[in-house]
Amino acid sequence: MKKQVLLMAALSAAGLANAQETVRIGHVAAMTGPVAHFGKDSENGVRMAVEALNARGATIGGKKVKWVLVGEDDGGDPKQATAAAQKLADAKVNAVIGHETSGTTIPASKIYHDAGIPQISASTTSPKYTQQGFNTAFRVVANDIQLGHVLGRYAAKTMGVKRVAVIDDRTAYGQGLANEFSNGLRQQGVNVVAKEFTNDKATDFAAILTRVRAAKPDLVFFGGMNAVAGPMLRQMKQLGLNARMMGGDGICSDEMHKLSGGTMADGQVVCAEAGGVEAAGKAAIDKFRADYRKRYGIDVQIIAPYSYDATLLLAAAMDKAGSAEPAKYLPLLAKTQYKGVTGNIAFDNRGDIRDGAITLYTFKGGHRTEIAVTK
Template structure:
């Protein structure tokens, strides 16, 4: 009896040890601005990737005969190119198998070389066309680019809003300039007159001199290439000086942060574009929004869903390749056909999405509300 009582725990213990050895920890990097003016966007992004990791870990995905446990390494790139490169080197040195991010084009352009040279796959929402024109195999864009975002709002302004004269303002970032360039190109092709182009920065808060000059030219709208921390105050200052023009922009102003900073000056006069289909028209979109709010006690804003889908894409590619090695699952990602929350994902030879629907939003009740898909 004594020998048997000693033997039974050993039978229980051995499988437990074997099971523990079968768990493979997979480090995933995350790069977004978590401090400074764009921190609200960064935290929105973080929520999306965190929700994906939590779900993947709950599912217990098995790759190479081992159950995967994804662990996030969260880094604040401050929306600054130099900080973004430092973050990239830190994530590479720590042995991440993929990076979800960065968020800003100005960060992604220099950081992408660091990741690509190290053989690390990145899934970014950054929209400047240059990002995927560098020929980096490990760089994938999981959202619309500036050509799509800027061009579609220009078409909408001409055809639906019947805008004739537009003033351009951009924040001199890679994102803002690229977006304004694409808007200008398509606007002119659709018969819109550009009354002038002014420049600010992504740190500015006072736009009075620019707006006073613009007011004298009597535009029907201002197109702002930049982000909500400047777009909100700019719209408020437009109201203060009696500049009655529509405010148009891309995904950078397409968030509740715009209304929080602009107050009652941000309403039906503000239109913006965001990559992806209209979430409230999709069952998966409604479920995602409800689950996100339940987990984080706040609604998802612009790119939470894209960071979620980006993480899921990487995991599916690992499963398809039966490997967590970027050199092996990268080619699988390049060929993937995947139905995510925000839409269907399939990449062209530059690793841009083959099809990326763009949704036009109008602000109502302090929130961007989808009104049309192009």
């Protein structure tokens, strides 16, 4: 009897020694609604990272762990975003990747901060996100100040535009980007001849485009997402407004061709992605894109490589701290430097990426085509 008890105790101890800790990575973005194609792209990147961590038996402080993706849908709506954030906070996830847009990320960030849960956004570009002073908030892409100024400089110096109309969708992302672009444009001495706004659910732009047409712009800048920009481009053609369009990463995917009803001409649209890989990193990002296509049967939209890197960065910080507990690894996350498929990642004292790259694109044959990577 004594031997049996000892044997059971030994087996129990061995089981505890081999027990795997579960590390839950929360992800939130729009899984439904007009910008769901970006949200699913982001979640796909996190899933690929989680699968890679499990496949290689990634440990934390030498201990076996099981990595799990916990996904939530915020529908691109700020109220739904805070509800999703509270759900993840209550579930005590170890970290969060998300949200997708500035309008959802900013209100959700306070919930994560209050819960002490680190949050990395792979796509949010509004400067306000990291200006709140939350030590839990990070991003792995450049912000709208950088993005807007690069676009303003490119419009003036390379495209040679003289008259620009600016339209935004009144969201935190769209309005913020439009304002920063206008600031960048003014620095180049170019006139903004018309300012209009719509909303992120709009489908009819006849009134504002008629006013814009009267101002005779050679470029229309749109601050917002491609779910609005595509139909707007189609209606520009219908109204005989033969101007080029420019925008940020919200319009910078191949979905623009479909959403414009096939009316987008080669070279008509110029956009910028907050992020980018210079020549030395092309092999790594090309491999990621090929792996993504093999895994999902579709091409990367925009966000997946950044959400992938954000997840692996979290894993590196946890391993360095020897713990997945937010309070223990958060200080190290702020100092961690990581070389990912999108390049080198390190944060400044606000949680913004240092020396964030920006990639300029146009479209040819309905497909996004790189122009240049700049900083």
